[in-house]
Amino acid sequence: MWNTIWTFFHKLASPPHFYRISAILLPWLAVPGYLLVAWGTYNGLFTAPEDYQQKDAFRIIYVHVPSAYLSMMAYMVMAISAGIGLIWRMKLAHAVAAAAAPIGAAFTFLALATGSIWGRPMWGTWWEWGDPRLTSELILLFLYFGYMALRSSIGDTAKADKASAVLALVGAINVPIIHYSVEWWTSLHQGQTLLAEGGPAIDTAMLWPLLANIFGFSLIFGSMLLRRLRTEVLFRERRKRWVKELALGGQQS
Amino acid sequence: MMEMFNMGDYGPYVWSCFGLTAFVVGIIEWRARQRHKIMAREIEVRLRAMEGRE
Numbered sequence: 001m002w003n004t005i006w007t008f009f010h011k012l013a014s015p016p017h018f019y020r021i022s023a024i025l026l027p028w029l030a031v032p033g034y035l036l037v038a039w040g041t042y043n044g045l046f047t048a049p050e051d052y053q054q055k056d057a058f059r060i061i062y063v064h065v066p067s068a069y070l071s072m073m074a075y076m077v078m079a080i081s082a083g084i085g086l087i088w089r090m091k092l093a094h095a096v097a098a099a100a101a102p103i104g105a106a107f108t109f110l111a112l113a114t115g116s117i118w119g120r121p122m123w124g125t126w127w128e129w130g131d132p133r134l135t136s137e138l139i140l141l142f143l144y145f146g147y148m149a150l151r152s153s154i155g156d157t158a159k160a161d162k163a164s165a166v167l168a169l170v171g172a173i174n175v176p177i178i179h180y181s182v183e184w185w186t187s188l189h190q191g192q193t194l195l196a197e198g199g200p201a202i203d204t205a206m207l208w209p210l211l212a213n214i215f216g217f218s219l220i221f222g223s224m225l226l227r228r229l230r231t232e233v234l235f236r237e238r239r240k241r242w243v244k245e246l247a248l249g250g251q252q253s
Numbered sequence: 254m255m256e257m258f259n260m261g262d263y264g265p266y267v268w269s270c271f272g273l274t275a276f277v278v279g280i281i282e283w284r285a286r287q288r289h290k291i292m293a294r295e296i297e298v299r300l301r302a303m304e305g306r307e
Contacts, residue, residue: 041271046257056260059267063274106281114270121266220278227285231292238296247297248304 013092015233016242022226030223036216043209051206060118062210065194066217067110071140072175074104074221078147079172082165094161095236097168098151099228103221105144112137123188132181133189136174143171157236 012018044062051058078100085093115134116126128134147164154160182189194200200207237243260267 057263060270117266117270231289234292247300
């Protein structure tokens with residue numbers, strides 16, 4: 001069994017094999033992802049009851065929570081891939097890290113922006129500098145920007161891979177800080193809701209659309225990552241025979 | 254109907270969050286497709302030019 005799994009991953013790490021498999025996988029991630037988000041968003045906006053304290057403003061969680069979750073998940077994907085690329089010198093792993101960064105940055109921006117918009121009516125302020133959750137999430141956005149700026153400033157892909165991988169690994173320390181900041185320090189931000197002790201501290205009518213959006217956005221993230229990764233692989237392998245055959249055979253899309 | 258969209262005066266906050274999310278996700282999706290098309294086209298053009306020279 002382990003042999004089969006090992007062979008599967010070994011084959012997947014081969015760029016031509018990955019390129020072929022990813023074309024098949026893409027719609028299987030994107031279509032269910034968008035359908036789940038459509039269902040979750042509709043129910044989150046129109047059928048879930050209003051919160052007894054936050055009233056209708058609570059509905060912002062249906063985009064804020066998946067964005068915040070993906071901002072950290074994308075960074076972990078980036079850091080783990082960068083680590084694999086550094087240790088085992090897998091080119092595809094560095095490509096995964098490079099492809100994940102802009103998507104992670106976009107979701108981090110969304111988490112910050114939607115959180116800020118929610119904060120205005122709930123906390124009476126758009127932003128609070130002293131808050132550990134907000135500040136550590138902002139640092140995450142700067143880490144993404146730093147990673148992308150470092151990559152684009154180095155012309156040689158192999159050197160850019162190594163330098164940016166070190167930054168990605170060092171920055172990973174910020175992810176548990178974001179996650180546990182509401183427990184370690186006094187924060188305006190509310191504590192754990194879904195991962196609260198004794199189960200989710202939220203009514204099931206509110207919970208299901210939220211879970212649908214978290215899972216749906218995760219699938220969308222997967223499809224976006226694959227799409228960007230295919231472009232990254234094409235660029236890195238542009239001088240290889242398989243890309244030549246693919247391009248001249250007119251099957252690039 | 255207006256009441257549903259007004260959401261007890263929280264409407265502007267709620268709808269702007271959903272609108273912004275749809276906009277950003279749309280942009281990333283569109284950019285990823287564009288980049289892939291451009292990259293594939295560039296490779297094809299370069300290879301055809303090389304073929305022509307040979």
